[in-house]
Amino acid sequence: MKVDLLIFNAAQATTCAAPAPKRGAALADAGVIVDGAVAIDDGVIVAVGETAALRGRYQARTQIDATGKVLCPGFVDCHTHLVFGGERVAEFERKLAGATYQELLAAGGGILSTMRATRNASLDELVAAGRRHLQAMLRLGSTTVEIKSGYGLDVATELKILAAIEQLAAIAAQDIVPTFLGAHATPPEFAGDPEGYVDLVCTEMLPAVAAWWRVSRFAAGDAPLFNDVFCEQGVFDVAQAQRVLDAGARLGLRPKIHADEFVALGGARLAIELAAISADHLDVTPPEERELLAASETVAVLLPGVNVHLGSRHFADARAWIEAGAAIALATDFNPGSAPILSLPLVMALACRYQRLRPAEALNAATINAAHAIGLGDRLGSLEVGKQADVLILNAPDYRHLVYWLGVNLVEGVIKHGRLLDLSS
Numbered sequence: 442m443k444v445d446l447l448i449f450n451a452a453q454a455t456t457c458a459a460p461a462p463k464r465g466a467a468l469a470d471a472g473v474i475v476d477g478a479v480a481i482d483d484g485v486i487v488a489v490g491e492t493a494a495l496r497g498r499y500q501a502r503t504q505i506d507a508t509g510k511v512l513c514p515g516f517v518d519c520h521t522h523l524v525f526g527g528e529r530v531a532e533f534e535r536k537l538a539g540a541t542y543q544e545l546l547a548a549g550g551g552i553l554s555t556m557r558a559t560r561n562a563s564l565d566e567l568v569a570a571g572r573r574h575l576q577a578m579l580r581l582g583s584t585t586v587e588i589k590s591g592y593g594l595d596v597a598t599e600l601k602i603l604a605a606i607e608q609l610a611a612i613a614a615q616d617i618v619p620t621f622l623g624a625h626a627t628p629p630e631f632a633g634d635p636e637g638y639v640d641l642v643c644t645e646m647l648p649a650v651a652a653w654w655r656v657s658r659f660a661a662g663d664a665p666l667f668n669d670v671f672c673e674q675g676v677f678d679v680a681q682a683q684r685v686l687d688a689g690a691r692l693g694l695r696p697k698i699h700a701d702e703f704v705a706l707g708g709a710r711l712a713i714e715l716a717a718i719s720a721d722h723l724d725v726t727p728p729e730e731r732e733l734l735a736a737s738e739t740v741a742v743l744l745p746g747v748n749v750h751l752g753s754r755h756f757a758d759a760r761a762w763i764e765a766g767a768a769i770a771l772a773t774d775f776n777p778g779s780a781p782i783l784s785l786p787l788v789m790a791l792a793c794r795y796q797r798l799r800p801a802e803a804l805n806a807a808t809i810n811a812a813h814a815i816g817l818g819d820r821l822g823s824l825e826v827g828k829q830a831d832v833l834i835l836n837a838p839d840y841r842h843l844v845y846w847l848g849v850n851l852v853e854g855v856i857k858h859g860r861l862l863d864l865s866s
């Protein structure tokens with residue numbers, strides 16, 4: 442049988458295959474095929490198996506000899522805030538010198554400085570910066586990226602960010618999944634009145650966002666739009682988070698939630714009640730809520746890069762989440778304040794060190810489970826027949842090298858939708 446592409450002779454092909462998000466013992470199985478091969482036609486995986494079997498069955502128009510390399514699914518970064526103006530480099534140095542959060546805020550820093558820079562940026566500037574970030578992520582193996590709005594905090598700028606995300610989806614090599622995060626912080630116009638800002642999000646922003654989405658390339662391509670909220674002490678409480686997520690759900694937006702990053706308010710419980718597709722951070726979730734969330738369909742997204750960047754010694758108890766049976770995923774949380782991190786392999790490596798994930802657990806969490814955290818688990822995230830052909834070629838003979846080495850990029854080749862990409866641009 443004739444196919445477009447056959448990659449063969451791989452020391453290992455790790456399939457991460459599963460019919461649903463991986464939990465428990467399944468998480469520790471990367472689905473390793475020794476001397477593996479993948480056959481691809483028309484952008485779709487048509488066979489995965491041992492080289493001897495596939496070479497006998499398929500003649501390929503293009504062949505890649507992957508001797509000594511690993512094949513794995515393209516990484517899925519299921520939580521980023523990739524579109525923003527400016528950066529926070531000077532603030533980072535002040536923080537290293539001992540400035541407190543209050544001092545940084547008083548000096549005009551923090552999330553509101555990014556809000557100002559984002560409001561002041563043109564659409565073209567936001568797209569140009571976002572494109573640079575996405576190109577860097579692609580070289581690091583992320584072939585699908587979720588992007589949240591949330592640095593506009595007014596109707597016009599939130600729509601500008603979503604327009605930037607839509608343009609990025611048109612030009613980037615990756616699949617892009619949009620999320621509206623209007624309730625990211627309370628803007629200065631509503632200082633001391635988060636309730637008033639939540640009113641604006643529910644009555645003006647969400648209807649405008651839903652109207653944008655219906656005529657966007659995302660709706661046309663049958664891609665979902667998610668609605669996220671930052672549920673945290675001093676930001677939005679559970680009742681406010683519920684108002685935002687309910688209002689979105691009435692417009693067809695599926696809930697996501699930033700929950701339990703610093704203080705446990707009950708965000709994990711809310712995620713279960715509202716059937717959120719994911720609950721993210723979960724650093725301080727109480728055991729009883731962990732059990733409930735683990736038993737639900739909601740994916741638990743862990744973001745250990747944030748803890749490292751913030752200099753925290755406290756991490757989500759990933760082993761307890763796994764033992765409870767949760768479907769855990771990993772993501773960068775890429776943003777200019779708490780996670781200037783573009784590398785999902787680095788996050789996987791940190792999760793192994795600080796959260797004692799095993800290499801296979803980290804790989805599954807950043808591929809198949811991350812795909813389920815953004816509603817794409819049926820389409821991508823694993824090397825399985827019928828799935829979109831998003832395949833990485835790693836310059837290592839064993840997938841565990843991915844999390845063992847620090848500060849080196851092992852991604853040598855990226856195949857997106859069946860096409861080998863040129864990573865030099």
Ligand SMILES: [Zn+2]
Nearest residue numbers: 520522699774
């Ligand atoms: Zn986030």
